[in-house]
Amino acid sequence: MDREIELKFLIAPEASDAVLDRLDGRQAVRRLDATYYDTADHALRRAGFGLRVRDGDGGRKQTLKSASAGGVFARGEWEAPVTGPGPDRDLLDQTPAGRIVNGDVLAPVFAAKVERTLRLVEHGGATIEAALDRGELQAGTDRAAVSELELELKSGQPAALFALARDLMAHAPLRLSLVSKAERGYALALGETPSARREAAVLRPDMTAAEAFQALGNTALGRLCVAAEDLSDLPGPEAVHNLRVAARRLRALIKLFRPLTGKLSATPVADALKALADALGPARDLDVYIAGTWRPAAVADPQSVEGLAALGKALIEAQQHAYGQARAVADAERFGPVALDVAAWLETGDWLEDPERADARRTPARAFAAKQLKKLAKDVLEQGADLDALDAEARHHLRIRGKGLRYAIDALAPLFPDHPKRLERWSVATRALQDALGGLNDETLGASLARDAALADGDAQAAYAAGRLSAAPEATNRLTREAKAALAEMADLKPFW
CATH class of the missing domain: 2.40.320.10 (Hypothetical Protein Pfu-838710-001)
Structure with a gap:
C-alpha cells in the first residue's frame, strides 16, 4: 500500500x-x-x-x-x-x-x-x-x-x-x-x-489522542466543506443551520482536544470558525423566530395582534439581508481560505511538534476521552445545580457547556462500545438539555431580533407586535422544567466511559 x-x-x-x-x-x-x-x-x-x-x-x-x-x-x-x-x-x-x-x-x-x-x-x-x-x-x-x-x-x-x-x-x-x-x-x-464521511470517524482502540483528533477533525472538516457547498448552491434554513452546526462542532472538537494543542496554537482556527458561525447567526435566528413564533401567530389569527403583518414585512426584510451575509461567508473566496487554514493546522500545525505536549499527544485515545468526558459532565452538573437562580448570561454559558458535552459524546462514542445502553441514556439526556436551553436562548434572541427588525423598518405597529409576541411566560416555564429534568436525569446516570 x-x-x-x-x-x-x-x-x-x-x-x-x-x-x-x-x-x-x-x-x-x-x-x-x-x-x-x-x-x-x-x-x-x-x-x-x-x-x-x-x-x-x-x-x-x-x-x-x-x-x-x-x-x-x-x-x-x-x-x-x-x-x-x-x-x-x-x-x-x-x-x-x-x-x-x-x-x-x-x-x-x-x-x-x-x-x-x-x-x-x-x-x-x-x-x-x-x-x-x-x-x-x-x-x-x-x-x-x-x-x-x-x-x-x-x-x-x-x-x-x-x-x-x-x-x-x-x-x-x-x-x-x-x-x-x-x-x-x-x-x-x-x-x-x-456528502463527506457520512458515518462517524473511524476510531481504533490502539489510537493515540493525536491520531483520534486528526481522524475526528478530518470528518468534521469534511462535513463543514459539504455544508458550505450546499449553502452556496441552494440557500435555505436547513443549509444555514447545517453549516452553523458544522462550524460549531469543529470548534468544540478543537476545544475538547486543547490539552494536546495548547490554547495559543488553536486560537486562530477556533476564532475563524467562531466568526463563521457568528455570521450565520442572524439568518438562523430569524428563521427560527419566523417559523416558531411569528408564522404560527399569523396563521392562527392574523388580527389577534395589532401590527402582525407589519412585523412580518420587517422580519422578511431583515431575513433577506441576513441571508445575503450567510451566502457571502459560504462563498468560495471567503470560505476557501478558512477551510484550508483549518486543514493545514490539523495536518502540519505546530502543535504536532510541541515537545511540551508530546506526552499528551501519545496518550491513549480512550484514556484521554474518558478524562475529558468526566470533566465536561462534572462542569455541566455543577453549573446547572440551581438553574432557577441563573440569569440569562449564566444560563447561556451552561447551554454552551451542555452543547460541548453533547458534541463530545457524539464524537468519542466509538471509543466506548462496552456500555451501549448507558451511552444512549447520556445521548438522550444531553440532547434534551440542549433542546431546552436552546429553546430558552431562542426566545431571548428571537425577541431581540424582532425588535431590531421592527425598529429598523421604522414601523411603530411592527414594534408593538414584536413586544406582544415576546410575552410568553408559559413557554419559558415549560422549557425551564425540561432543562431541570434533563439535568436530574444526567446526575443519576452511570458513566459509559
Missing part, C-alpha cells in the same frame, strides 16, 4: 486557465475513463472504500482507495495493472477489501469520463503533482459535471502542499472538498446529495 497525501478543490471551469497559469512544470494531457464497482448492497462504500478500473495512457489499472489513513488528507491506495474489463478478484483479495466483498458479485455503479491536465510542480522544496480534471460522471442516463483540481505530494514536506494551495487560492476561487469522485458518483447513481 502507498500512502498518498493530496488536496482536492472544486473549481469553476472558467477559472481553469488562471490556475494553470500559476503552475509551472512539465505538462501532459490524458484521457481517463473509469468504471467504479461495488456489491449489490454497496459493501465497499459502506466500509469507506472506492474500487475502480481505469483505462488511460498507462494501460488498464485497478485501484482501491480507502478513507483517511492517519492524517487529514492521507489515504490508503492499492493499485495494479489488470487485463480484463472488470476487477481482478485475486488482486482484490490481497487488500483489506477482499474480506469485505467476501466473494460477492461486483457490478458497475457509475462511470467517470475525464480529461486530466497534469503538471509536475517544484514548490517550497517539494515535488507536487497538479491534476486538473474536467469531464463528467455518468450513472445510467444521469450526468454530473466534473471540474476539480488535485494536488498530490510526491516528495517533500506536506507544508509545501498547503503553501502551493494558498498561492493558487489567491488567484482563483477554489473550494476545498473532501468528497471523492467515488462519493459523488454514488450520490448521482442513488439520487442522493454528495
Whole structure:
C-alpha cells in the first residue's frame, strides 16, 4: 500500500486557465475513463472504500482507495495493472477489501469520463503533482459535471502542499472538498446529495489522542466543506443551520482536544470558525423566530395582534439581508481560505511538534476521552445545580457547556462500545438539555431580533407586535422544567466511559 497525501478543490471551469497559469512544470494531457464497482448492497462504500478500473495512457489499472489513513488528507491506495474489463478478484483479495466483498458479485455503479491536465510542480522544496480534471460522471442516463483540481505530494514536506494551495487560492476561487469522485458518483447513481464521511470517524482502540483528533477533525472538516457547498448552491434554513452546526462542532472538537494543542496554537482556527458561525447567526435566528413564533401567530389569527403583518414585512426584510451575509461567508473566496487554514493546522500545525505536549499527544485515545468526558459532565452538573437562580448570561454559558458535552459524546462514542445502553441514556439526556436551553436562548434572541427588525423598518405597529409576541411566560416555564429534568436525569446516570 502507498500512502498518498493530496488536496482536492472544486473549481469553476472558467477559472481553469488562471490556475494553470500559476503552475509551472512539465505538462501532459490524458484521457481517463473509469468504471467504479461495488456489491449489490454497496459493501465497499459502506466500509469507506472506492474500487475502480481505469483505462488511460498507462494501460488498464485497478485501484482501491480507502478513507483517511492517519492524517487529514492521507489515504490508503492499492493499485495494479489488470487485463480484463472488470476487477481482478485475486488482486482484490490481497487488500483489506477482499474480506469485505467476501466473494460477492461486483457490478458497475457509475462511470467517470475525464480529461486530466497534469503538471509536475517544484514548490517550497517539494515535488507536487497538479491534476486538473474536467469531464463528467455518468450513472445510467444521469450526468454530473466534473471540474476539480488535485494536488498530490510526491516528495517533500506536506507544508509545501498547503503553501502551493494558498498561492493558487489567491488567484482563483477554489473550494476545498473532501468528497471523492467515488462519493459523488454514488450520490448521482442513488439520487442522493454528495456528502463527506457520512458515518462517524473511524476510531481504533490502539489510537493515540493525536491520531483520534486528526481522524475526528478530518470528518468534521469534511462535513463543514459539504455544508458550505450546499449553502452556496441552494440557500435555505436547513443549509444555514447545517453549516452553523458544522462550524460549531469543529470548534468544540478543537476545544475538547486543547490539552494536546495548547490554547495559543488553536486560537486562530477556533476564532475563524467562531466568526463563521457568528455570521450565520442572524439568518438562523430569524428563521427560527419566523417559523416558531411569528408564522404560527399569523396563521392562527392574523388580527389577534395589532401590527402582525407589519412585523412580518420587517422580519422578511431583515431575513433577506441576513441571508445575503450567510451566502457571502459560504462563498468560495471567503470560505476557501478558512477551510484550508483549518486543514493545514490539523495536518502540519505546530502543535504536532510541541515537545511540551508530546506526552499528551501519545496518550491513549480512550484514556484521554474518558478524562475529558468526566470533566465536561462534572462542569455541566455543577453549573446547572440551581438553574432557577441563573440569569440569562449564566444560563447561556451552561447551554454552551451542555452543547460541548453533547458534541463530545457524539464524537468519542466509538471509543466506548462496552456500555451501549448507558451511552444512549447520556445521548438522550444531553440532547434534551440542549433542546431546552436552546429553546430558552431562542426566545431571548428571537425577541431581540424582532425588535431590531421592527425598529429598523421604522414601523411603530411592527414594534408593538414584536413586544406582544415576546410575552410568553408559559413557554419559558415549560422549557425551564425540561432543562431541570434533563439535568436530574444526567446526575443519576452511570458513566459509559
